[in-house]
Amino acid sequence: MTGTTHASTPGAFATAMRRAISLSTLGPSWGINPRVGCVLLDVNGAVLAEGWHRGAGTAHAEVDALSQLPPSAARGATAVVTLEPCNHTGRTGPCSEALLRAGIGRLVYGVRDPGPASSGGAERLANAGVDVIGGVSADEVSESIHAWLTAERLRRPFVTIKWASSLDGRIAAADGSSRWITGDPARHDVHERRAAVDAIVAGTGTVLADDPSLTARRPDGSLAEHQPVPVIIGERPVPDDAAVRRGPVPALVYPDRDLPTVLTDLFERGIRSVFVEGGPTLASAFLAAGLWDEILTYTAPVLIGGPRLAVTDIGVGTLTDAPRLTVHDVRRLGDDVLFITRPKGR
Known part of the structure; x- marks a missing residue:
């Protein structure tokens, strides 16, 4: 039967x-x-x-x-x-x-x-x-x-791009200062999300300029139980004493900007979700290549002005070329607002 x-x-x-x-x-x-x-x-x-x-x-x-x-x-x-x-x-x-x-x-x-x-x-x-x-x-x-299904269907990790910006889309002041645009609730939310993914991706420019640890931490500053793999993309060498090399998980370093190859290698290593926090250059490269699945925009009610935008050139020459996004969720985090968006029509 x-x-x-x-x-x-x-x-x-x-x-x-x-x-x-x-x-x-x-x-x-x-x-x-x-x-x-x-x-x-x-x-x-x-x-x-x-x-x-x-x-x-x-x-x-x-x-x-x-x-x-x-x-x-x-x-x-x-x-x-x-x-x-x-x-x-x-x-x-x-x-x-x-x-x-x-x-x-x-x-x-x-x-x-x-x-x-x-x-x-x-x-x-x-x-x-x-x-x-x-x-x-x-x-x-x-x-x-959603993230796992997307990764399995596309045969690459689910890519989340994150940035924190002012209401006018700036990620830093003219002198480069950016700590802190958003408040504690937003920063705690970021760390909770870091602790829920396989890897955090940053460019060498951000690593050299900010010396981030790329770890997930609890509100008291202690390390979260699960730590994502730090992934560094870029041609410039990262010093041996950089904070990202002193963390609890060994960093993966890719000395080029071939993003499809990087994602394929990460997928083959068993990584199914990545969190891109590498600054505007790297975020823009993922966006321009269409290699993204979700954007987290933490927006603070502050005006900064100036040239330090969250995103640079992503290949949009005219408005009809601009990628359209779907607002998946909007959350209030203290005085800040988190917009969660995904590609429209996928």
């Missing part, structure tokens, strides 16, 4: 999917693996067990949930999973096979796995006679793992 695959969104499973999404956020946002949550329901719709993925090398969400049940307790159950179960062997075995061994009767998932090697779990289960329903709460699931 062969199971069936549906693309509907039954309301009966939406509540369980929302719970699975919430569980997925308990896992790390960085690393090669996505955040995934799983809820197992009995034949009456009651929750049997829950699970989530805790990072590379640990049990996947489906296996984590199954591990909480005695043998045969999941037979005939419904597995509600945010991402299509994997169908390959990596550090752990395929979740599709684990679900089949447990005897589940139905799989409900949010979005398909875009990985060329790991996808196919839904088809594997359907071919084995399991009822498969896909696309449940797909928009919500996609947003919860």
Whole structure:
């Protein structure tokens, strides 16, 4: 007997999917693996067990949930999973096979796995006679793992460009002073986001001028539990005693400005998200090349004037050439405002 695959969104499973999404956020946002949550329901719709993925090398969400049940307790159950179960062997075995061994009767998932090697779990289960329903709460699931999905589909890290500027778009005064344009709440938000990505990227100009550590810190100044990899791009040498070389994670240095090659290498190293904080020259290079997925603009209610703009030439000769952005979110951080924008129409 062969199971069936549906693309509907039954309301009966939406509540369980929302719970699975919430569980997925308990896992790390960085690393090669996505955040995934799983809820197992009995034949009456009651929750049997829950699970989530805790990072590379640990049990996947489906296996984590199954591990909480005695043998045969999941037979005939419904597995509600945010991402299509994997169908390959990596550090752990395929979740599709684990679900089949447990005897589940139905799989409900949010979005398909875009990985060329790991996808196919839904088809594997359907071919084995399991009822498969896909696309449940797909928009919500996609947003919860937006960066990872984008990286997997584009085969490069998700690129976030960040700058802090005055209301008139300046990142520093005429004398170069820029500390601090924004207030404490905005700076704390930046560090929380740094601690949620794989790498921070800066140009050699910024490293030589500002000597940043490129670390993620808590409000008390201590290092956050997860530290991103510092990535330095540029031809000028970085001194051995630079702060970025004294940090908790060894820096990766790319002595050129071939951004596509840099991103490809980072992806192959398992880096799925990068935070570009390298000043206007590097930010403009990413923008001009179209190698960006999100912009964080921390705007302070102050006027500076002068030539030190957040972005330089990005190849826009006329207004019709200007890239249009979609405002994804706007947040008030003390006296400052954070605009989160993404490419329009992607």
